[in-house]
Amino acid sequence: MPITDTEAMSKKPAVQPALHKVIMVGSGGVGKSALTLQFMYDEFVEDYEPTKADSYRKKVILDGEEVQIDILDTAGQEDYAAIRDNYFRSGEGFLCVFSITEDESFQATQEFREQILRVKNDENIPFLLVGNKGDLSDKRKVPLADCESLAQQWGVPYVETSAKTRENVDRVFFDLMREIRSRKMDDNKSNNVRGKDKSKRKKLKCVIL
Amino acid sequence: MSDPMIKKLSSNDFIVEKFVKELSQHCVGGLELQQKRVEIGALAEETNTLLKKNVFHNYMLFIETAKEISHLEGEMYQLSHLLTEQRSLLATLAHSSIVEGVAPLNTSVNTSVEQDKETQARKQLNDIMQKVSDVAHSSIVEGVAPLNTSVNTIVEQDKETQARKQLNDIMQKVEGCVPLLDSPRVFILEGDLIELDPLENKPLRRVHAYLLSDMLILACPIQGSQGRYQLSTCYDNLTSLAVVNIRHIAAAFKLLAFPDTRVFQAPSASGKKEWLDKFEEIKKSNKDQNSFQSKSDPADSPGNPFEQHEDEEDEEEEESGASEDLPSPSPSIPEWLQEVPEDLDVLIVERHFEDAYNLIEKTREYLNENKTSTGGRESLDAVFVTDMSKKLDARVDTLTAMLTKELKVTPENTRGSPSAHLRPRNQYSLRDLALLISLTHDCDLFLALCSSILRAQLKRVSHVIPDIPLNKTSLSCDLFLALCSSILRAQLKRVRRDGPALNYVSSASTVFFTNLSLMTTELQKVAFPGTGECAAAFVVWATREFNLFVSYVIRELFVTQSSLSSLSPCIAAVSTKCDQLTSLGLDLRYLLDGALRGPLTKALKETRDKLTDTIKLRCSEDKWKPFNLNNRQQRDKFLAEFSEAGLASMTSYLTGDCWLRLSNNTILFTRLYLSLLQDCFNLANSDLLYNIEDTLYIVMQHQLKHVDASLRNDQLADEREFIVQNADFILNNLLALCEKKFEQNFKFKSKKLAQVRKEFQHLA
Numbered sequence: 001m002p003i004t005d006t007e008a009m010s011k012k013p014a015v016q017p018a019l020h021k022v023i024m025v026g027s028g029g030v031g032k033s034a035l036t037l038q039f040m041y042d043e044f045v046e047d048y049e050p051t052k053a054d055s056y057r058k059k060v061i062l063d064g065e066e067v068q069i070d071i072l073d074t075a076g077q078e079d080y081a082a083i084r085d086n087y088f089r090s091g092e093g094f095l096c097v098f099s100i101t102e103d104e105s106f107q108a109t110q111e112f113r114e115q116i117l118r119v120k121n122d123e124n125i126p127f128l129l130v131g132n133k134g135d136l137s138d139k140r141k142v143p144l145a146d147c148e149s150l151a152q153q154w155g156v157p158y159v160e161t162s163a164k165t166r167e168n169v170d171r172v173f174f175d176l177m178r179e180i181r182s183r184k185m186d187d188n189k190s191n192n193v194r195g196k197d198k199s200k201r202k203k204l205k206c207v208i209l
Numbered sequence: 210m211s212d213p214m215i216k217k218l219s220s221n222d223f224i225v226e227k228f229v230k231e232l233s234q235h236c237v238g239g240l241e242l243q244q245k246r247v248e249i250g251a252l253a254e255e256t257n258t259l260l261k262k263n264v265f266h267n268y269m270l271f272i273e274t275a276k277e278i279s280h281l282e283g284e285m286y287q288l289s290h291l292l293t294e295q296r297s298l299l300a301t302l303a304h305s306s307i308v309e310g311v312a313p314l315n316t317s318v319n320t321s322v323e324q325d326k327e328t329q330a331r332k333q334l335n336d337i338m339q340k341v342s343d344v345a346h347s348s349i350v351e352g353v354a355p356l357n358t359s360v361n362t363i364v365e366q367d368k369e370t371q372a373r374k375q376l377n378d379i380m381q382k383v384e385g386c387v388p389l390l391d392s393p394r395v396f397i398l399e400g401d402l403i404e405l406d407p408l409e410n411k412p413l414r415r416v417h418a419y420l421l422s423d424m425l426i427l428a429c430p431i432q433g434s435q436g437r438y439q440l441s442t443c444y445d446n447l448t449s450l451a452v453v454n455i456r457h458i459a460a461a462f463k464l465l466a467f468p469d470t471r472v473f474q475a476p477s478a479s480g481k482k483e484w485l486d487k488f489e490e491i492k493k494s495n496k497d498q499n500s501f502q503s504k505s506d507p508a509d510s511p512g513n514p515f516e517q518h519e520d521e522e523d524e525e526e527e528e529s530g531a532s533e534d535l536p537s538p539s540p541s542i543p544e545w546l547q548e549v550p551e552d553l554d555v556l557i558v559e560r561h562f563e564d565a566y567n568l569i570e571k572t573r574e575y576l577n578e579n580k581t582s583t584g585g586r587e588s589l590d591a592v593f594v595t596d597m598s599k600k601l602d603a604r605v606d607t608l609t610a611m612l613t614k615e616l617k618v619t620p621e622n623t624r625g626s627p628s629a630h631l632r633p634r635n636q637y638s639l640r641d642l643a644l645l646i647s648l649t650h651d652c653d654l655f656l657a658l659c660s661s662i663l664r665a666q667l668k669r670v671s672h673v674i675p676d677i678p679l680n681k682t683s684l685s686c687d688l689f690l691a692l693c694s695s696i697l698r699a700q701l702k703r704v705r706r707d708g709p710a711l712n713y714v715s716s717a718s719t720v721f722f723t724n725l726s727l728m729t730t731e732l733q734k735v736a737f738p739g740t741g742e743c744a745a746a747f748v749v750w751a752t753r754e755f756n757l758f759v760s761y762v763i764r765e766l767f768v769t770q771s772s773l774s775s776l777s778p779c780i781a782a783v784s785t786k787c788d789q790l791t792s793l794g795l796d797l798r799y800l801l802d803g804a805l806r807g808p809l810t811k812a813l814k815e816t817r818d819k820l821t822d823t824i825k826l827r828c829s830e831d832k833w834k835p836f837n838l839n840n841r842q843q844r845d846k847f848l849a850e851f852s853e854a855g856l857a858s859m860t861s862y863l864t865g866d867c868w869l870r871l872s873n874n875t876i877l878f879t880r881l882y883l884s885l886l887q888d889c890f891n892l893a894n895s896d897l898l899y900n901i902e903d904t905l906y907i908v909m910q911h912q913l914k915h916v917d918a919s920l921r922n923d924q925l926a927d928e929r930e931f932i933v934q935n936a937d938f939i940l941n942n943l944l945a946l947c948e949k950k951f952e953q954n955f956k957f958k959s960k961k962l963a964q965v966r967k968e969f970q971h972l973a
Contacts, residue, residue, distance in 0.1 A: 016409060053453040055463055072453060079496055082449030086465040
């Protein structure tokens, strides 16, 4: 695998812009698809229809550089852990979405986080905690302080969005892509310098933390 | 002439030159030759006509044949149409019965089947299809309903062989294919797809995909040989295969099966939709099967997919742990007993609560019997027994929890049309409650349950009942009342029995009558509006329940030596509550009075005897001396007490500051008699009136007899004036007051009190 990767890199770096794979996770009905559609097509869909699993790809300019973002919008209602595992394995960064109007969805993020960490085996996987439905602040059930303290505990950024008003929608995707990009650069560096596996680097970071 | 000529001309060895030679030899002169020529010409003409005729005739035959052929063609077409129709029919049939695990039909239908047989089969198939789809709709839980047996088995066998044939076909077409016939999998979908590069979305190669019920086979076409493939990949765990719909490429979807990510493009958008739908369908049917096997209900936790998963795991762990813990079965343990925990799990999951309960009871009985018989031969291994009881208790808890949950469903929770959803559930709930009661004997549970269930449950039940068909009315009425009974009795049991009787009686009657009025309202207004027969049943039921309640009350109240003054407020409390029911059209007062008559009469008699004894005792010690009130304070208090009781005239008997011109005995009697009168008023009803009057009469009589005797007593001659004053007080103040009160209370004058006045009038 690493051989083909480097080959692809050396052969046609100009032709194919970098691809960042983002996974949307979170309970059913928190607005994963709404965020995705708002980001992809600038549209807000009022009607709720449970997603099975949709994938999108789009070229965007990230800090002046053309990149491709690949978004996997997963099913909040997916019952099979094995299938969820397969979703998570294919991702490079995660937007863990909950609705600030539903405490249950906030509680569920804990389990998503744990499963992602287990599957990716990486404490520092690019990850954003996203509190959606920010426009419904009058129906807020999850206090901002709780969200921020959870994010701090995990060591991830917390952003509140509204798929309806488009508030912070671009920001969460771009922030995540930046994290993914910087992670890839780190990986390449460590690969080039020492060619060591992830676990060693991870260990090092743990010590620093 | 022409005949020989024709023969000659049509003979095989006819040679033109020879014929001309012969002619020229026979014929003499040009004339004869001329004639011959005409003859031959005519012959030619004739032959020509004949030929034309023949051609025409053949043409007719040809047309007729052609007609026949086209007719035949029509028939053939019809036949093929019939066959196609049948094929699609069978395919739909197989499609609609995934629950049964029946395979779809192969595309090729045996053409040698005779036509009439086919039409017949078609008809039968139509029937079956109807039935199968009905079954699929109605019940996954109930499993497969018995279908039209004979036809069904034939068709199913047919399908099975077809399915095997299909799988065989795949195995033959795909080189290097894994064996497919080892499990009851079925074929779902096949088709050509184009595999794309997952990074660049460029076509990589053509693949042919087969979707079976539990695996996905991807094969590459072999160059040169049409319809033959080389196995590429086989994903045999569809429950871990993530299928993703790709939105940015037309008709493409993605398979995530770690570490592969593969992108495929279907020939059309509808083709992609079919693939995605089939994947989803398989996942769903797998889930249904899983949830059918495990008890956790996925519908309960739509928001959090993890919960169910963990439940399942826990369950598995628990069960595997349980089976490991099971001690090696000793020969005396019957087989059914060992399987009880598993059977119970199954029964509970399948919601056969009654069967589960019966099994629990049976097992408990068996365990008890064999535990106690210490003969050695019969008794079970102690370890096994404790282990089994532990498991049994766990199942009982589960069952109780299930039932409790079941019963807590409020009307708001049930969606859709009430008649469709609630009717069967309602029937269940009534039975469930009965089960729960017998299962737990737990009042505390009811404390929580009844209060929460009662209103919701009863309301729900009563709302449903009008939907029940008419002929079932009395049955549903019985069930409804049985539910009410359970609730009532459970509630009554909860009332605490400690503390004074009044507390118990008043709280018990509050509980009883509040519930009863609630039930009455539900029954009359909601459950059975305007049905007379149910009203009758209700009255009978209410009578029964009420009698039960009254028997509780009586047992609690009428202990020996209970004083009238403690009884009367209790009785008054019950009576008031009881009277409130009349506003709902249910008058149970007569029942209460009837039930209380006996014990009350007895209590009155006891009181009378007690009072007369007291009077006798006091009179024997009577000194006929004025009563000293000691000081002003006491005097004022005393006067206030009596003026409140209606004897304001007491003031006129004062002498000096603190002396009263009445004896101590008279004062005590006045107090006693007034309180007796009040108690009597509280207890009074038309049945008891005689006894009450009698009691009042006899008590008064005793006191007056003592006054009379004292007047006649020569030793008390000095006190005569004082005694007369007392007698005057008793007769003209106390007795007059009592008579007045009596009349006020009962709206008529007491004969007995009048009688006692007459008897002793001479004293004053």
